[in-house]
Amino acid sequence: MTNRCTLQLTVLLCLTGAALSVNYGKLRFQQRSSNSACQDLLWQLITSPQHCLDDRMDFQIPKQVEQPQQFQKEEAMVVIYEMLQQIHGIFRRNVSNAGWNETIVENLLEELDEQMDRLETALEEIKQEGKFPWESRTVLRLKTYYLGIFQYLKAKFYSRCAWTAVQVEILRNFFFLNGLIGELQD
Template identity: 55%
Template sequence: MNNRCILQIVLLLCFPTTTLSLSYHLLRLQQSSSSLECQKLLQQLNGRPEDCLSDRMDFKIPKEIKHPQQLQKEHAAFVIYEMLQDIFVIFTRNFSNTGWNETIVKDLLVELHQQMDLLETILEKKLGEENKSWGNSRTILHLKSYYWRILRYLKAKQYSSCAWTVIRMELFQNFSFINRLMDHFQN
């Protein structure tokens, strides 16, 4: 009888872990696919980087983003969510000087919104209320400063075509960091 109870307890304890593991794996696959789609959309936006070399700038992405092993696994999801949200905000700014196809930008915004919705669901269901306070962490504040520098740069350059080309290249690289963070989140 005792062995039977122990077996049931063990199975009950393993089930949420297995479910969570499968959710992380599914999230990783969806996130990876979505990041690739966002990178493809960014590549479709015209702009010649070589014409804007003098406008390049180091926006100083936080080191925690470059080296995700410094983050706890659960917190990587918050960082990814913040990155997606800030990229979304950037692309809602004035890009009329770029000559970009508005449909591509809208598709990018839709893709970003879907990623954020998926992550928000995972954060709410899997990580619980206790981790929501992590959104005010030092890493998130560094990240907000990074994106603020990007927005300030765009405004200072009056949303010029070259400024947007520089930002497009910067944000393209962000999706590589997002994929690394997602790998860390899953492992």
């Protein structure tokens, strides 16, 4: 009787662990799809960057983000989440000076929200499994990087050309996000 209860408990624990584990393949597919949709929306917003050449800026994204293969998948998820959260914050700012179609901006924000929601769910499961990477220097560097973008926009009074420079930089971010998403292997 005791052996039977132990066996049932063991099977239950194994099934619970399997139910909690993140399906990285599905997450990777969903994130790539949504990331592609965000890029398409950003391209729809681009006007004429040629007249804004004087406003170009090298915001210097952290080197770790440029080389995503150094991350464990759990840390990659944290970095992806932080980038999406910061990009979302940028596009919630004063975009009226950019002269963009507000529907496209809202669609972009919705796509970013969906990506962050999926990541929050997965990160919560990782926390429950005890695999969460609590400290990340990369996240701190990202916060500094995005603060520089916010300060640039503010210093340029959220001008159309400043938004164009930021938009080009965010398109670069999505390129790096694709690399990070590729690290979400099962």
